[in-house]
Each structure stands twice: as C-alpha cells, then as structure tokens.
Amino acid sequence: MPLLLFLLLLFFTPLIHATAAGEFTFHGFTASNFSLNGLTQITSNGLLLLTNNTKEALGHAFYPAPINFNNSSRLGSATPSFSTTFVFAIVPQYPDVGGHGLAFAITPWKDLPGSMPSQHLGLLSDSDNGNSSNHLIAIELDTVKTIEYNDIDNNHVGIDVNSLISLNSSTVGYYKSMMGDFTKLNLMAGDALQVWINYDADNTRLDVRIAPAKTPKPAAPLVSSTVNLSHVALNEMYVGFSASTGAGSARHYVLGWSFSLDGEAQALDLSRLPSIPKKGNTKKGTSVIVIVGLALAGFSLLLILVLSILFFCHKRRKKFQEVREDWELEYGPHRIPYVELYKATKGFNETNLVGSGGFGRVYKGVMPKSRAEVAIKRISHNSKQGIREFVSEIASMSRLRHRNLVQLLGYCRRQGELLLVYDFMKNGSLDKFLFEGKEPSLSWDQRFKIIKDVAAGLLYLHEGWEQVVIHRDIKASNVLLDDNLGGKLSDFGLARLYDHGSNPKTTHIVGTLGYLAPEFSKTGKATTCTDVFAFGAFLLEVVCGRRPMEFSSGHEDVPGLVELVTEWWEKGRIVEAIDPNMNGSFNVEEAELVLKLGLLCSHPEPTTRPSMRQVAQYLGNTARMPDMPLASLGGSIRFASFDVFSNDFGASFPSTAEVTSDHQSSTPTNSH
Incomplete structure (x- = not known):
C-alpha cells in the first residue's frame, strides 16, 4: 500500500504543484478541480478550453479556493505583491476574425454574476462597467476593437481595474532587449503565447509581459500602470480566467498556469504542457497545380477560363452588391454580408416567406455557416435622409441582451433596402x-x-x-x-x-x-x-x-x-x-x-x-x-x-x- 500511494503521488506531481496558500502551479489541468462556468471544459489531454466556436457566449475558470489578498505577513502594504504566468492560445474559427478574447481576472466572485459575452469579455455588463463596487482587476488579451471602450486596435493587451476601459494598453508584442527592439505578435495566430504579470506592492506598479512560448521572459514590460490595488482587492479574492465570443468566435485555451502571492511564480516547464489541437491543413498547393495544368493544356483554354471567371465574378458582384459607406465601418461587427442572407433564404424564396406588413416582408432563413435559424426583415429605404442615425440605433440595439427580447443580430444595406436579422421564433406571434x-x-x-x-x-x-x-x-x-x-x-x-x-x-x-x-x-x-x-x-x-x-x-x-x-x-x-x-x-x-x-x-x-x-x-x-x-x-x-x-x-x-x-x-x- 505505501508503494501504491507513492506511485500515485509520483504520477500526479508533474501536473499540479501546490505549496502554501496563495501559491500553485498547473502543467495541464487534468487533475484540477477548478470552478467552471459557461462553455468552459477541460479537454481529454488536459487543456483548459474556455470557449468553443459558439457565438455570443462566455466561459469562466477560477481556482477553487479564495486567495487572501489583504492579510499578508509582509509589512508596508495592505495588499501583497503577487506574480503569475500562464501559457495560452487563441484559435479563431475563421482567420483574422476575433471573438472576443480572454482575460486573467482577480475578482470576489467565481461565476462573475451578470457578466456578458462579446466586448464585455465575460467580466462585466454595461450596467456595472466602471463601478468601484466591482473590485475587479483584469489583464485583457483583446482581439476586437470596441470603440465605446476606447480600444486602440483589435490585437492588444490592456490593464483593467473595475472597468473595461483600460488604464493602459499596448499592441501585442515584446521587447527583445531594454533598448527597444520590438517584435509584434498576433493573438489570433493560433500559436502558444506566454504571459507574465507582476505586481510590486511597495511601488504600486503592475507590469505585463508577453512572448511566444519557449521564448525567455522579456527584459522590459509591454504595458505597465501605477495603481494601488489595496483600494480594489478585498480580503478574499478569486483568481482565474474569463473569455467570450461575439459575432465572431474562437477557441480560447490555457495550457499551464503558475501563481504566487508574495513571491515570484514558479517557472512553467513547457515540455510538460498539453498540445494545442493542430489547425487543419489547407492544401495551398492544390490551386497552383491546377493552374499549371491548365497552362500546359494550352494558353487559349486558360484565357477562356480566366475570362469566364471574370465575367461570372462581375455578375455575382453586381448581384450581391451592397450599399457601404465609410461611416459604417464603426458598425462593422453588426453588419452581415448580403450573400449570407441570400443563401440563408434560398434567394429569398417565397416558400421562406413567413409574414409581411407595412414595414416590409419577413423571411425565415438558416445561416450557411452557423446553421442558426433567423428571421430576416426587408425594409425599403429609398431616402438617404436619416439613414445614418437609423443604422446607428440599429447597431446599438443589437447589443441589447435580455431573455424577453428577440435578439437583433445585425443588419445589411443593399441598393434600396435595409435588411434586419433577428433570432427566429418558430411559434410565431x-x-x-x-x-x-x-x-x-x-x-x-x-x-x-x-x-x-x-x-x-x-x-x-x-x-x-x-x-x-x-x-x-x-x-x-x-x-x-x-x-x-x-x-x-x-x-x-x-x-x-x-x-x-x-x-x-x-x-x-x-x-x-x-x-x-x-x-x-x-x-x-x-x-x-x-x-x-x-x-x-x-x-x-x-x-x-x-x-x-x-x-x-x-x-x-x-x-x-x-x-x-x-x-x-x-x-x-x-x-x-x-x-x-x-x-x-x-x-x-x-x-x-x-x-x-x-x-x-x-x-x-x-x-x-x-x-x-x-x-x-x-x-x-x-x-x-x-x-x-x-x-x-x-x-x-x-x-x-x-x-x-x-x-x-x-x-x-x-x-x-x-x-x-x-x-x-x-x-x-x-x-x-
């Protein structure tokens, strides 16, 4: 029996290391008992999967026991210093379409009640954003530029305190040296990246660094803020991760994590972390082989083929041409391409017509990618007067979230009509x-x-x-x-x-x-x-x-x-x-x-x-x-x-x- 206990301990030690209260290390999460919420799950090989490719959803994962932040043995500060490092990866469903990112969070609640997906990152909602009663400290890894939160771009790291408007933020990258040799990174590349977060209580300084996995910790921080967290942290706080998706979606993974209160977090052994699922091969060489084969078959045949394709593309572009003006760029996440709505309704076939009235005709549709059932209302807008204000309000109302409101998913403008897209209710009115x-x-x-x-x-x-x-x-x-x-x-x-x-x-x-x-x-x-x-x-x-x-x-x-x-x-x-x-x-x-x-x-x-x-x-x-x-x-x-x-x-x-x-x-x- 002692030998059996020794072997079991030897087996689980590489996955989890925990010492005193406020210090732990995870190389994968197979044997963890994390508090999980939303879409979050632990995969068979030990990855912490915060979200899958479901749209407008969120996921939370928190260390199960609260950390004592305001009863430290060290002198000179009510809130102790802390250090953490973790390895993560964001794998978007479609290249360069984020949705919406993940965050390391310190909060009084494990389930973050009332939090919303999309631009809220599963941390807060519109009603409590900016409230001092949130007692929230978060490092956001954001893949969507949200105008209302003053985001600098769609690929940044930000320091958030009680609000989704960051105290400080920077485009993702790292400094190879203190002399400023900066290398830019892409959060949505699907690669494993490592983050280091350090809070110096004596100097009230919060530093964040990020670099590719297997790259040494950068000498200089990417983003820093001077903030006294003793005014934010309560006696007991939970530490963990939050992620969300919106109109775009992605898989948000955490591979390993180390945390320490009043000390430097233990370095992660990257060789012991689980692997990210491989991205599908696109077989890029296939199109090249086809083109070469056509060229060898004869220049005349290739010319006919090219001209046919150009003619087809011109007709298709004209058929699906949309009205798109520069000012609409700020409403981009809520705009849905007309071609998707056309496919969803089988060309707005009369068999898909479910209603009509003074404001237009309503069609049932099935979105080609998500397979979600939607209702699409076609409204005439021949007059340009007031259309900008109307589209602005439509975009704003697409952010309304309540179980007793039919969700307005987005809009599209084409020629003389406006199309509004809603969730479909099969029982009708x-x-x-x-x-x-x-x-x-x-x-x-x-x-x-x-x-x-x-x-x-x-x-x-x-x-x-x-x-x-x-x-x-x-x-x-x-x-x-x-x-x-x-x-x-x-x-x-x-x-x-x-x-x-x-x-x-x-x-x-x-x-x-x-x-x-x-x-x-x-x-x-x-x-x-x-x-x-x-x-x-x-x-x-x-x-x-x-x-x-x-x-x-x-x-x-x-x-x-x-x-x-x-x-x-x-x-x-x-x-x-x-x-x-x-x-x-x-x-x-x-x-x-x-x-x-x-x-x-x-x-x-x-x-x-x-x-x-x-x-x-x-x-x-x-x-x-x-x-x-x-x-x-x-x-x-x-x-x-x-x-x-x-x-x-x-x-x-x-x-x-x-x-x-x-x-x-x-x-x-x-x-x-």
Missing part, C-alpha cells in the same frame, strides 16, 4: 393565437406568464440598459413566442434611444391606432409613458382576446376595448370581459388585477400611469396596486379612448379588426 385560432389555445397561466415576460423586457428597455429605449409599437403582433410559449418583445424598427435623465426628441408620430397615447399626437414625443399606455392596451387584448379597436361592417359605432372593460367594471362584473375561449378557466384575482392594471396604464394623464418597474412589481405580487376609484377613472378613460384619431400622424399602421354587428372579431385587415 402572439396575435395568431389570440385572433386567428392558432392551436393550441392559450391557457390563463400561459397568458399571464407572457404578460409578465413582456413587462420584464420592457422594464429592461426603460431602465436596465445604458440608454433609455422607447419601443413605440408594443402590441400582440410584435410579441413572439419561443419553444415554451414564453413571450419575447420584438420588432425594434420604430424604437428610439435617448440618454438617462435627458428629454426625448420630437419625432414623427408612428405606431398603431389603439395603442397610441393621447399626448403623443399633441407633443410628438415618445416617452416611457407612451410605451406604458401601449402596454395597457396590450394587457387588455391578451386577457379579453379582442383588439383595442374594432370597426363594424355597418355604420354603427363600436366601443373600444377600454370602454368595454370599463362598462363591465361599472356593472360589477369585470371578469365577464375575459376571453370566452378560456371557458371560464382562469385565476379570478390575477385576471381582475391585469384588467384593472390595463385601465390604469391606459389613463389619459401620463403622470397617473405607473412606471414599468411598478407594473412588474404589481404583476409579481411584490407590491400592491393602489385602489382606483371608478368614478375618477372611468369617464376620462372612456373619452380618451377615441382621442387618438389625429390628422397629425406621420404614419400609422392599423392593427384593427372588422366585425359584424354582434362585435365578434374576424380576420385583421392589416398589421405589420
């Missing part, structure tokens, strides 16, 4: 279930969940992102259902942005009759209050199974939905307004809450309407909705329900239904 008899019929529990889903998405737009997003077109046809019939707010073609605390600008009055707040036609300003008004109409149509406005085939007036619900409330039988298709199977308290909340949101006075945060609290039963005296509410709402018929509208796109004299809904006349 909510109005098909409410008004067109799509099976199965929605139960009360499903409807109530959809209402809460949309409320959560709208709250994020109003308060949860870096800017205020006004949707301007909330209705059942713009709510899509996922595989589990969960609600996702979609169609940001009318949305507008403005900074928190600023006043919205006057704009054209666009939207859908029945959902437009009365003050919108007077001021021309879309606000969070006008969105709440439309959400009130949405609440009533989901519960009642009727559209906010209906027109008779005769000439008699048909009361609006707000007026009908108010009349039922006056009679003391408000639940009788509920959709008869539910056959009386619903939660009475929840249904009455939603109906009254719909009326409160539809109040003609904007200051009387609740905010979306209050709406979410009422629906989640974390706050009690205030009592609403019918006498002070009903009359004004009834009058305002018809106040939206204004001649000032820049455009309107009805979402109404023609009804017979008994007021039963039929097929909608038009919706977008």
